[in-house]
Amino acid sequence: MESSASPSKEEFLREFGNCYGYPDGPKSIDEIRATEFKRLQGKVYLDHAGATLYSEKQMQEVTKDLLSNVYGNPHSQNDSSTATSDLISEARQQVLRYFKASLKDYKCIFTSGATGALKLVGEFFPWSEESYFMYTLENHNSVLGIREYALNKGATVFAVDAENNECQYDKTHCCQSSYIKFVKHNIQRRSQYVSRQNTQNGGLSGEVYNMFAFPSECNFSGQKFPLDIVNLIKGDTSIIMGGQHKSGSRCMVLVDAAKGCATDPPNLEKYPADFVVFSFYKIFGYPTGLGALLVRNDAAHLLKKTYFSGGTVSASISDMDFIRRRESVEQLFEDGTASFLSIAAIRHGFNIIDSLSIAAISRHTSSLASYTRKKMSELKHENGIDVCAIYGGENHELGPTIAFNLRREDRSWVGSREVEKLASLSGVHLRTGCFCNPGACAKYLGLSHSDLISNYEAGHVCWDDNDVINGKPTGAVRISFGYMSTYEDSEQFMQFLESSFMSKSKKPFENGMVSTVKALQLSGSIQLKSITIYPIKSCSGFNTQRWPLGNVGLKYDREWLLKGPSGEILTQKKVPEMNSICTLVDLKLDKLYVESPKCKEKLEISLLLGTSNIVEEIDVYGYRYQVHSYDADINAWFTRAIGRSCTLVRCTSSQYRFCKNDTIGSTGMCRENRSQLSFANEAQLLLVSEDSVLDLNSRLSSKIQKEKCLNVDAMRFRPNLVISGSKPYSEDNWRSLKIGNAHFTSLGGCNRCEMINLSSISGRVHKLKEPLLTLASYRRNKGKILFGILLRYEDETGEEEGLMNGDRWLHVGQEVYQTN
Numbered sequence: 001m002e003s004s005a006s007p008s009k010e011e012f013l014r015e016f017g018n019c020y021g022y023p024d025g026p027k028s029i030d031e032i033r034a035t036e037f038k039r040l041q042g043k044v045y046l047d048h049a050g051a052t053l054y055s056e057k058q059m060q061e062v063t064k065d066l067l068s069n070v071y072g073n074p075h076s077q078n079d080s081s082t083a084t085s086d087l088i089s090e091a092r093q094q095v096l097r098y099f100k101a102s103l104k105d106y107k108c109i110f111t112s113g114a115t116g117a118l119k120l121v122g123e124f125f126p127w128s129e130e131s132y133f134m135y136t137l138e139n140h141n142s143v144l145g146i147r148e149y150a151l152n153k154g155a156t157v158f159a160v161d162a163e164n165n166e167c168q169y170d171k172t173h174c175c176q177s178s179y180i181k182f183v184k185h186n187i188q189r190r191s192q193y194v195s196r197q198n199t200q201n202g203g204l205s206g207e208v209y210n211m212f213a214f215p216s217e218c219n220f221s222g223q224k225f226p227l228d229i230v231n232l233i234k235g236d237t238s239i240i241m242g243g244q245h246k247s248g249s250r251c252m253v254l255v256d257a258a259k260g261c262a263t264d265p266p267n268l269e270k271y272p273a274d275f276v277v278f279s280f281y282k283i284f285g286y287p288t289g290l291g292a293l294l295v296r297n298d299a300a301h302l303l304k305k306t307y308f309s310g311g312t313v314s315a316s317i318s319d320m321d322f323i324r325r326r327e328s329v330e331q332l333f334e335d336g337t338a339s340f341l342s343i344a345a346i347r348h349g350f351n352i353i354d355s356l357s358i359a360a361i362s363r364h365t366s367s368l369a370s371y372t373r374k375k376m377s378e379l380k381h382e383n384g385i386d387v388c389a390i391y392g393g394e395n396h397e398l399g400p401t402i403a404f405n406l407r408r409e410d411r412s413w414v415g416s417r418e419v420e421k422l423a424s425l426s427g428v429h430l431r432t433g434c435f436c437n438p439g440a441c442a443k444y445l446g447l448s449h450s451d452l453i454s455n456y457e458a459g460h461v462c463w464d465d466n467d468v469i470n471g472k473p474t475g476a477v478r479i480s481f482g483y484m485s486t487y488e489d490s491e492q493f494m495q496f497l498e499s500s501f502m503s504k505s506k507k508p509f510e511n512g513m514v515s516t517v518k519a520l521q522l523s524g525s526i527q528l529k530s531i532t533i534y535p536i537k538s539c540s541g542f543n544t545q546r547w548p549l550g551n552v553g554l555k556y557d558r559e560w561l562l563k564g565p566s567g568e569i570l571t572q573k574k575v576p577e578m579n580s581i582c583t584l585v586d587l588k589l590d591k592l593y594v595e596s597p598k599c600k601e602k603l604e605i606s607l608l609l610g611t612s613n614i615v616e617e618i619d620v621y622g623y624r625y626q627v628h629s630y631d632a633d634i635n636a637w638f639t640r641a642i643g644r645s646c647t648l649v650r651c652t653s654s655q656y657r658f659c660k661n662d663t664i665g666s667t668g669m670c671r672e673n674r675s676q677l678s679f680a681n682e683a684q685l686l687l688v689s690e691d692s693v694l695d696l697n698s699r700l701s702s703k704i705q706k707e708k709c710l711n712v713d714a715m716r717f718r719p720n721l722v723i724s725g726s727k728p729y730s731e732d733n734w735r736s737l738k739i740g741n742a743h744f745t746s747l748g749g750c751n752r753c754e755m756i757n758l759s760s761i762s763g764r765v766h767k768l769k770e771p772l773l774t775l776a777s778y779r780r781n782k783g784k785i786l787f788g789i790l791l792r793y794e795d796e797t798g799e800e801e802g803l804m805n806g807d808r809w810l811h812v813g814q815e816v817y818q819t820n
Helices: 007-016 029-036 056-068 079-098 114-124 146-152 228-235 329-333 340-356 358-378 416-425 438-445 449-457 487-501 576-580 632-642 690-702 772-778 799-805
Strands: 106-111 132-136 156-163 174-176 181-184 208-215 249-256 275-279 291-296 313-317 322-325 388-391 401-407 431-433 476-480 527-533 542-544 546-550 560-563 582-586 591-595 603-606 614-620 623-629 647-654 658-660 667-669 685-689 721-724 736-739 742-751 758-761 764-767 784-794 809-811 816-818
Touching: 007 358, 007 487, 029 056, 056 340, 079 106, 079 291, 079 340, 106 114, 106 329, 114 146, 114 249, 114 275, 114 291, 132 146, 146 156, 146 208, 208 228, 228 249, 340 358, 358 388, 358 401, 358 487, 416 431, 416 476, 416 487, 416 772, 438 449, 438 476, 487 772, 527 546, 527 809, 542 582, 576 632, 576 758, 576 764, 603 632, 614 647, 632 647, 685 690, 690 721, 690 772, 690 784, 772 784
Parallel strands: 132 156, 132 208, 208 249, 249 275, 685 721
Antiparallel strands: 106 291, 156 181, 174 181, 275 291, 313 322, 388 401, 401 476, 431 476, 527 542, 527 721, 546 809, 560 647, 582 591, 591 603, 614 623, 623 647, 658 667, 685 784, 736 742, 736 816, 742 784, 758 764
């Protein structure tokens, strides 16, 4: 196999060949991918830190198990219940073996996941006003949430940086061991909320319990924290208490192994943490919604629970204050019936891991991450600027995770959402954001407290598109490798970075964007070639030779929409079947006609609003609209047409008005302008140049593609107006234009999304990679992929006057003039 490998793979194998793959396993890594993960063909999955993948063999064994055995509720004594109880007991032992934890020292409590386990510890821990809760800055939000319990009971809370170098002892800021230094951050206390009782959950009088929490591996940067911290903290309580020694004070250690458990689970025989939490899907993909808390026996009695439920009591009396709880730690904390069918599945996941060995998985994933990290650090623009800013790695061991951001050649940042969008087009599955780890995110991105607060006040929240604010990234890009990852995954990811983000020699620019086709110029004037109206948002439109304009743009354009049962707006992205709904407005008859291949009858809707219509207000992408709704018969027709419950509404007025800002092409709210939007996303009208489409098709044809139907027509972009006779992309620089006697202002380029990749072939909607992938290669500008321009109609006459004298009508064949 090596003899046929590419030069780059040969280079990789020379350096990492002893670590890559599973020479002692039942299958090679290539065989594993070919037989167990066939669904990954054509995909590069690099989000194993988010969720690793289950194998086909694993799921076959799970299915076979469930189809061959009868597992009943374990809270009984019949045969099926006994079978389940035995299975759960075996599963606990398998979990403890994975973490090298002995039965005499640890118990395994099944939970809904790592987060559920953390909540259990925080809620039932005996916090007091004398307690300390200390945690590393780089921690998941689910760990940070524990501080709410601690603070509300008056405990002292603070974060620390754990550093692998020596320092002089300073009880105010620094505590150290021989090689681990803890640097404190701000002290947090809530004195105004302190309860006057001494402890929570009936804690033990005279004893003070503290907690230190850290991840075995940071889910942001992949930094591995030294597990020696466990023995260090448990051996010297003064470290968590600022150098003070207090008799009767104990420090418990919690390890969040959610990220590290997949490739390097903590060895609890060597590092006896009091609490360890993790989720099973992080290790072998399935089942989700199941995790565990591993708790030392001598720490379990500290967790004082108030609530009791089915399965947790030995006896209770309904009308008397009498309750006797179960003594078994597992039964005491597992409320209700355990998720026993999910628990039945985990042994099949562990069998897969055991067949490869966790040591081999660790070596394999580390080899891929080390190689990829090295190659990323070597990427440079033509002017020598580094393409990748990689986070973490200095003086720390790293897991198979790489967090980074990308720079342009002018040193400006590429937004993480832009990277994610382009990665999706290239079949690369990665993750962006802060990954629920605000401390690591702020640390590596250099975000101060004031930055974080001002970003939030500016509207930035988790998972939004505000990826760069005031010149600083608000999040990062993360890739991570799993046991089934291959060298080819790394290679294709690197090819994606190089093709999408490395500067190349560029052809001269024309009109502000890359120019184009050889010898493509039509002589003569620019003309309006087609007019298309889309009455119902995201449904098919209709072409017309002439059409009136109004204060919302083209009359009746996107004046209706479909919404789901919970109020969500339905579009082709969610409901591709909407593409098959055809519409037509008859101005003479005042009718909207709607047809669908799934409905025998054609639907007729009057354009005249009757008194029977119900008026309500709805929110559409953050803006308020007053709408009219329709009766049950009309809604039933659309429900049949798209195959899901929905309702039709019509816009009658909105608070959504657009005006042109000083910056060319930017838009914003404008109360003074009479122009307003119906249900259009960004502007009243979209104009596309047929000549720009021809240029795009020439680029598509020149690429070696596997997808069918390469060429696209202008209608793929859902334009209202199509023009011809201009230079390709000359419309980019238009500020205003005139069509016939109607005046329009350009609001800039239209930012394209994957909607333009939806193609209807033989009556079925297919999601392709083109044309957005090609557009991204030459039409990308500051994170946006632009094609076509957005227009606002400048109404210079009254509506009745304009309709009567024809000024407010557009006609196919009218000349188009640039007026700026």
